[in-house]
Amino acid sequence: MALYNIEIHFFDALVESGLIAVVAEQDEFYLDFEELNNLEHYVNLHYDLEINIAGIEVISRLLQTVKQLQEENKSLQAKQQDSNIEIGFFAH
Secondary structure, eight states: OOOOOOOHHHHHHHHHHTSSOEEEETTEEEEOGGGHHHHHHHHIIIIIHOOOHHHHHHHHHHHHHHHHHHHHHHHHHHHHHHTTOOOSOOOO
């Protein structure tokens, strides 16, 4: 696992925008383990590609939409295979 030196205002902006979620426990905030991949992705976008929070929000939404569409496509393909429906042209 990589170590990152990120600015607290960047981290706070990610939390405020809803891009990552923190868990509050006795006046302390913790990042859930499952959020680490998202944080790493956002850190790379921000520091390596110099993308601001608004841009990261747009990228995140677009990637979620693409993932959802891919899942829907996979589901539809499975349904098509299950029902043995063939789409094509038939010669008369």
